[in-house]
Amino acid sequence: MKRFDQINMIPxxxxxLVLLAIVLTTASFISQGLIPVDLPKAEQSQQASSDExxxxxxxNAQNQIFFEGNLVTAADLGGKLDAHLNTTPVQLRVDKVAAFEHFISVVDVLKAKQFEQLSIQTEQAP
Incomplete structure (x- = not known):
């Protein structure tokens, strides 16, 4: 019988490579967010930096407000924001069929808590 002097690296x-494919596939699902939102399209949309x-x-389309993936009301949103510094950037994702009233109520809460670094996520128009 032949003696093995080296480890076979092929397997x-x-x-x-299979693990890498799995990680890359799941990472793309995670980065899109958990809340299904059909974003409006904008010609001047930019890619946000994710350093901080x-x-x-x-x-969402049912006019439900989610903070960090958890369902909240507009009244409860202020209390959730109190736990964070007002210099923390906020990303707002709004479904294109959601009522404008809910968008304004969220922005009003952000202004009341003096959050000024607000970005609104859109899709790049073709």
Whole structure:
């Protein structure tokens, strides 16, 4: 019988490539957010930098408000924001069929809490 002096790396590389494919696939789902929101399109949309912690507020098509993935009311949103510095950037994702009234109520709460670093997420228009 032949003696093995080296480790066969081919199976190890195959496993690592499969794991890499799984990680990249799940990372793309995670980065899109958990709240399904059909974003409006804008020609001048820009890619936001993700260097620091960003608070995410979403309003879905049923006009429900989500703060960091948790369902809240507009009244409760102020209390949730109190736990964060008003210099923390806020990203607002609003479904294109959501009532404008809910968008204004969220922006009003942000202004009352003096959050000024607000970005509104849109999709790039073709």
């Amino acid at each position: 190890f590389i195959d496993i690592m 912690k960003v608070l995410e507020i979403a309003i």
